[in-house]
Amino acid sequence: MAEVFRAKPFNAPDGRHYLALKRILPHLAEDEQFIKMFIDEAKLTVQLRHPNIVQIYELGQFQSSYYILMEYIAGHDLLALQKLHRKERTVMSVAQACFIAREVARGMDYAHRRHDVDGNPLNIIHRDISPQNVLVGFDGQVKVIDFGIAKAAVQSTHTQVGVLKGKFGYMSPEQVRGLVIDQRSDVFAIGTLFWELLTNRRLFRGEHEIETLQMVRDPKVDPPSTVNPQIPAEVDRIVMKSLAGERDDRFTWASELADELDNFLNSIDPPFGPANLGSWMEQAFEEDFVAEQQKHLEFQEIRSAEDVIRISTPPSSNESEEAVEGATMIWDAELAPEIGEDAEAFAANHTVVQAGGFDLSQFMAEQEALAAAQSERQRNLASQPVISAANAFGASANAVRVGNVGLAEMGTQPGVQNPLASQLAAPAARAWILIAFFAVLVFVGLSVTVLYMLFGSRDIATTVAASNEGTVVVNVTPPTNLQILVAGVRRGDTSPVTVSGLVAGLHLVEIRHPNFETFQRSVEVPAGGVVPIEAALQPRTVAMGELHLSWPKLDGIEVFIDTEPAQIGADGKLVLPVPVGQRLIEALAPGRRPYSRFVEVTAGEVTESAIELASPKLSLTISTEPSTSVFVNGKSLGRSPVKVSGLDPTQIHTLKLGRWQTALGFPDLGKGTLHYVLAELPLPKKATDYGWITASTTQGWFHVEINGIAIGRITPITSADRLPVAEGNHTVTFRRGNQSRDFKADVEAGLTVLVK
Template sequence: MAEIYRAKLVNAPHFNRFLVVKRILPNLAADNEFITMFIDEAKITVELNHPNICQIYELGRLEDAHYIVMEYIPGRDLLGLQNRYRRQKKIMSVSQACFITAQVAQGLDYAHRAVDSEGRALHLIHRDVSPQNVLISFEGLIKLIDFGVAKAASKNSKTQAGVLKGKFGYMSPEQVSGEGEVDHRSDIFALGTVFWELLTGRRLFHADNEFATLELVRECDVRPPSELNRLVPPQIEACVMRALCPDPAYRYQWAGEFARDLWMFLNSCNPPYTQWHLQNWMCTNFAEDLEKEWEKLPIFQQINTIDDVKMYNDRLAAEAEAKMREQMASFIAAPVQQTYDFEGNVVPELTDMTDNTGGSTQVFTPEFDFGAVEDLPGDDTNPAILPAPGAQVQPGMPPRNTAKFDEGDMDFDAPVAETPPPENPLHMSVYQMDALVMPMEPASNRTTIILSTLIILILLGGGGFGAYWYFVLRVPVTVAETSVPVATVSIEVKPNSPGIIATLISQPNNQVVANGIGSKLEFGDLEPGKYVLEVEHPNFETEKRELNLGDGMSTVKIDMLTPKTKTVRMTLNLIPAEAAIYANGELFEGSGAERKLDLDAETEYELEVKAPGYQSFVTSVTLREDTPQSLDVKLEKGVATVQVKSSPPAELWLENNGEWEKVGKTPKTITDLDPSMVYRVEVRAKGYKTWSKEISFDDQFDKSYLAPLNKE
């Protein structure tokens, strides 16, 4: 639908803020109906202002090119994080998954409740909540994108019946079936799908073709995530399953409720997961990308005039064709590498699959002179989004197109171009497009003047966008008066035992309407409708049953099937006494050298004991019923290292116990540090501002930093 560029203002040498420009593809620019819808809906999105939604600044037109100027977010999309975990054969931590999902839910809740200037509800629906549309910045910020083009994009995304909008694997059952009204709760189901995939490291609804994927969504047979990841706690599993309820009436009614439950869990963790943790994870896992991009930023900062643009293109043009040919040759020769899940089965890569987008992507534009290309290192398969200079975190890797080729890992999911390729070999593909600098002609109005001063620096990657706007018009319905029906339900619980408690809860408002004690109960004078029956038994786990009561008597028989798990006492003797104990990721409160844990019998636990300055101890235990167990744990002292790099190279100083010592010149690795201590390092260079960092190690003994030095 659009091409994406990174941009900056020309003739403003001290203005280093980058923006993103989306340019509508020429084949869509001729569609007047599409352009009208696109403009009308983008105008509304310009008014959305929330920290978890990508901000749109300008909507305009230059000659025949319609464009959007929007916020520039340095980082990766959520799909890139998933693929990074998959290559490491790891699953995202529960806390990190909850933090990301809660932030997206906050942005959705704001959009769903948005009103116009007269206070009327807009009834916005994203309709394409998916990993590709969630961006994670290197500073730990989370943004939902493509709110403004969702419904407009559907004009170019017609599939079988021409009515399905979004990626099939992230649709809701009501979207797929076409039955009933599709409202904002469809976005909540899609976010629940994303959350389930983060917790399990697997695709939830994925099949060999589009129709099979749609059938999986329609059936909505969801495995509890704890069956695939035993670290998922019950309260989080309840959140996931509620968000993925096939009936919208049983889901969260608002995304804010979803976010509230996730924040309650995060705040109960010790320590709570915060933006700082996510920022640290991003910088650690994409450290190489950040360093390589940092080396290129000084070049982009020197481009401040149209003449600089020409000089930059001329310098790169001589190298572009040779590098493209060399890269394409290595791409063709690269072996195919498969990805495996945790059970050793071959699984598909989490990518922008064309079978789920319902549309194709144009990968080159003959009207544009791309000018020059560079070789891109093949580290990740997801499109990158580059950080702006001056950000708190060092900038990231160059962007990449949806067509991918990593060293030793080749994936042929590149979309097929709709326009014949030009004769110039530089325009054969944009797989390796690393730089694009293009001056724009002056225009008469304010918006086009702004666009005309933009230097288009980096091609982020053209692609089909699956975000959609949708407006739900609610029409009042007049209902004739009728006699009020009355429902009655008879309940029988087996096995019989004293202490059985039955509770009847009306839906969807979750109000307790009746309760009682005993194995045989009857609740009457009820309104027909949907209820949830909860039965608590002294010897069995609580059973829940969904009921749809009609007029008259209904009989329900409940068989208690799951016996309650018995607990076993385990004693741990710890050195040092201040060590913390985690069982399946959950912190056990306590202090002292001797700790007593009450754990479920016949259940496998992963115990982790850790303390600042010591190497962690990890073991698996399964306690037998009526067999108490003790364990002696003595943690070994750790040794820490710190690696510091800077641009340009400079002197590295270390503060230890209040005294400063020059330890060398960057790049430099400092070894044999005590991880229980807190250190401070400084990078000093004549004519540059000093870079300073306080370093503590916790349970990560190897630290790496890239120090950006700014001139005084």
């Protein structure tokens, strides 16, 4: 279909910043229908400017190659994140999944509501919101990409009747039924994506495509909490409303979904934002992040056509001819600049701009703003209280390489192998791969430079733009902890905020604060004028309900509400007024498993909840296929299936099925159910194959999970009650309510690992 390369503009005052170049693969360059779709995508997305949509700068044709010049995002798509979790057998934190879904919803709501310069609605529907089409940057940005099959009023191509466009598992019921679709179809797709992020499972995936389409057409969706019990009821409700089979029962607009998620994210402590996501990305994809930083240093010295031509000088004759043949050049074979030729003039004579128009000065200004935001993100992250990984298993345990932010390739569409990336492992080919890559830079850089020359009479352009632009100045009381949005784009977090460069016309100003009512006002911005907005936010009325708690009379019991200790008496009961919404109820008692549960409090009503504190011993249900005799710790339990209780979590146990015997510790010990097929039994473990895990935190106590399994223990776990864990790489999670942190623990047989 198309391939994507890293690129950079030449003659820029700062050589550190990159673009991405997407071009049609040569074998599709003569496919008129595909070229029309490619042009449609560019003409559509060049009109979209939103922090959650990848920015398109221009569409052009260079010699026989059509290309789109766009924003470069260093990071991975959501599919890579999902693959990493599946490989590690972990699940994304609820807060992180909510944040990503909110950002996607914000970007799509902007696209859904977008009008052209004449005020006509563009009626954009993406139709392909899927893990491959959402990028997550190392800086915590979330961006929707690939509007290649989007439905919009400005298209020159149209979908034939009976033809489905998009990935089947991410379609909406009405899309499969062949009905006319609107923005609610994308809301359903966001809901599908959200459900999968929360569970790390596919929602609609049949044995074959027809079965998948049937599942989507008549959706029967269970709440994600049936798969991941850590998901609170409020998040369940948001997901299920997004996935309503009848579109009238869904959120009408993606902004409604985003607002619901925003309210949830504002209710958790500490809050989750781009800083947290960026930090997680840097750790989870540490190898790729380091490689990206290295590429950044290597390529920043390339500033001119001369640099590329110098680097592209053919190697000595002893270089492998095979390596030369394997390289990919962006220039047409019969038409390329000669060494010494004026490359900028060459590009000017062979470039046709179809849409957009790259503004180098604007691009550099945007990049500097992003760099400033990145620095602010790092400062915010440094000021947040976090739990650090233990030195026992390295400063960063996330060193898994998933995907390839390659030397020449940012990514390709599924099923298309970038010829440059396929050569990366061959040392003999590497020099010519670099030449191929720098040839790409020549193509992009020279065309960008020429476009800057052709369209970059910046004084004229700025004068024309300024004549049709105005400014809004927003002053808010209170001035902090805000979300200030103008024209659907977040403009700042503190007051005052000045927003210039707004196209003359009607714009919506929206101001959000977790403790105040949302402020909204439509303002008419005149050309060349300044519109002041004074907003005094009104305190949000907090509805209250009544919570009735009860618990068994136990010595030393402690009860917590929203992580804060509650004042309790000796009667085993507590009645108190609390704000409506989800409340986290926790309890601890010596010699008992910790208790943790979310309850939903309704305004003006009594919510009753009974705290149950079970034994710390574990239970296992063991089944086999076919049935066989079962022994645990030498004791016969009869033929399977059987249930065994009273297992000490600090000990290694033995399990015998017929003649097969294995040692049993975590993570299997905490699974609750074990099923074995006797013809496919795994290799048995010995007690000496296990190591041990201890854990501690500096900020209160946390529930401990191993590979996503709640084990009924809290921090600290000392050497006196350490947990037996099979040797290998494991994920240890500290969790409390919606706050969680994952660590990688490399357990070695016979040794103890401290996680803190």
